[in-house]
Amino acid sequence: MDAPGILSSFSVSRASTTPLYQQLYEFLSLQVRLGALQPGDRMPTEEEMCDALGVSRSTARQALALLVDKGVVERFRGKGTFVAQPASYHRSMSHLYNFSADMEEAGRVPSSRTVVQEVVTADAGERSTLELVAPQAQVFRLCRVRQADGAPVLYEDTRLPLALCPGIQDLSFDDASLYAALRDDYGLEPASAVETMRGVLLPDDVCGLLGCPSGTVGYRIERVARLSSNVVYEHTQSYARADLVAYRFELGNLGAGANGARMTLAGT
Incomplete structure (x- = not known):
């Protein structure tokens, strides 16, 4: 399944006490650990996350920033955000x-x-x-x-x-x-x-x-x-x-x- 398609299996819970960006981060990092997203795969863009999940641009941006901070993904200027190589x-x-x-x-x-x-x-x-x-x-x-x-x-x-x-x-x-x-x-x-x-x-x-x-x-x-x-x-x-x-x-x-x-x- 391509990275944007991964989002079709997920929905955020607005009744949860867990912030929306944290829910999105945990879902995407789990997909990497399970192998649904492979090293080198492009991550969904902020716009794709907003359209698929009905979240704000700020929520999507915070989730991606946390994935970058934890070393799950790497961001390349002008190219996008990709799942980090396993040896990184x-x-x-x-x-x-x-x-x-x-x-x-x-x-x-x-x-x-x-x-x-x-x-x-x-x-x-x-x-x-x-x-x-x-x-x-x-x-x-x-x-x-x-x-x-x-x-x-x-x-x-x-x-x-x-x-x-x-x-x-x-x-x-x-x-x-x-x-x-x-x-x-x-x-x-x-x-x-x-x-x-x-x-x-x-x-x-x-x-x-x-x-x-x-x-x-x-x-x-x-x-x-x-x-x-x-x-x-x-x-x-x-x-x-x-x-x-x-x-x-x-x-x-x-x-x-x-x-x-x-x-x-x-x-x-």
Whole structure:
């Protein structure tokens, strides 16, 4: 069935407490997950949605915008909106992110491979970054290869003050979210974060972990996150291949609330 024809099997419920655009978003994203809409298929236009469903242009526009934000579809100027390729990973950079949750929302299967999991004594640089005082110099170090449907996406080296999460070194994070454990077991959630991205030659050991040749150009992303109390609770350095990763920034007028940025990981 073509994309506009998909709409013939759906009608919005105006009696529901769920906003109309959310109903439309959920229906269309479900059609993608079920395979009724395939990668590369053109999505119904705003006009087609309005005509078929009797919704406003604003409702259709909000539904499409949410599909774009979640990485379900991709918009190409002058061509239209199309179902995203399955190997594409979109991550919004305009809000605090959770890799596992973002992957699941995009219909991907997140997994991790633990490379290092240990308790170490922070050196002077790490103590400064995490704003540790001498008695709190121990940190939990977790190094993982983050994967999407089994394919390596990122290499992350995360350091957490052990005083905030004692015993965390005994947990397994191959099939579990670090942020979920911090939230559920320790009541810790990030309130703000600063990320810095630089172009680099990926270290040889990282190249091996990400399955790319030595000397591959990539990105180094450094993240420092704070709790609502302004206490630093996370320092993560991530590496990604530049031949697979692109960052797209969507800009608007200052104060418009539409600004954002997106990382796309294209498939090989």
